[in-house]
Amino acid sequence: MALSHKVRGVVFDVGETLVNEDRYWRGAAERVGLPPHVVWAALGATIARGEHHRRLYDYLGVEAPDGLTYYDRDDFYPDALPCLAELRRRGFFLGVAGNQSDELEAWIRAQELDVDLVASSARWGVEKPSPEFFDRVVSESGLDRRELAYVGDRVDNDVVPARAAGLVAVHLRRGPWGLLQDGASQAHLRLDSLAELPDALAAYG
Numbered sequence: 001m002a003l004s005h006k007v008r009g010v011v012f013d014v015g016e017t018l019v020n021e022d023r024y025w026r027g028a029a030e031r032v033g034l035p036p037h038v039v040w041a042a043l044g045a046t047i048a049r050g051e052h053h054r055r056l057y058d059y060l061g062v063e064a065p066d067g068l069t070y071y072d073r074d075d076f077y078p079d080a081l082p083c084l085a086e087l088r089r090r091g092f093f094l095g096v097a098g099n100q101s102d103e104l105e106a107w108i109r110a111q112e113l114d115v116d117l118v119a120s121s122a123r124w125g126v127e128k129p130s131p132e133f134f135d136r137v138v139s140e141s142g143l144d145r146r147e148l149a150y151v152g153d154r155v156d157n158d159v160v161p162a163r164a165a166g167l168v169a170v171h172l173r174r175g176p177w178g179l180l181q182d183g184a185s186q187a188h189l190r191l192d193s194l195a196e197l198p199d200a201l202a203a204y205g
Helices: 022-032 036-048 053-060 080-089 102-110 131-141 155-164 175-180 194-203
Strands: 009-012 093-098 117-120 148-152 168-172 189-191
Touching: 009 131, 022 036, 036 053, 036 175, 080 093, 080 194, 093 131, 102 117, 117 131, 131 148, 131 155, 148 155, 148 194, 155 168, 155 175, 168 194, 189 194
Parallel strands: 009 093, 009 148, 093 117, 148 168, 168 189
Antiparallel strands: none
């Protein structure tokens, strides 16, 4: 990779990338009056079938709950905030943007992370894996798309569309999608922890 295309910015997905969603799904189960393991089983079915996660509520025969913001500061994965701090120390543009509701975007903003961009599909009016989502990520960053990495746990929503959009696609192998979906080999970088990301980006290209 030419020096002018060295990665200079990183944008992160939220759920199962920066944040452990265990509390979120337990909260969803409580709201619909079902045991958590039943909701997780339905979630597994949607992953196996390549469906939108909200399809799980159809399988369960219940209405999807609105306004779920069951993230807590303690729900950040232990490697998440140190990774952001190290990337900032190295001078990277940093962003957080995913398929999130207005409420969850507001929660992220309230955490006062040292990042340059916080955005959601709800505010932008476009969801991953749409190419328009990644075009918006690029335009908001002000960087050449070849200088921008997108980090996520999902092959379908993160890896494949980010690569197709010309970004450096980074797959994080954790959470249900990260562990169950096929096709992670399409990522430019594959990691088991965000602790690996700063050095992996430095060595990339």
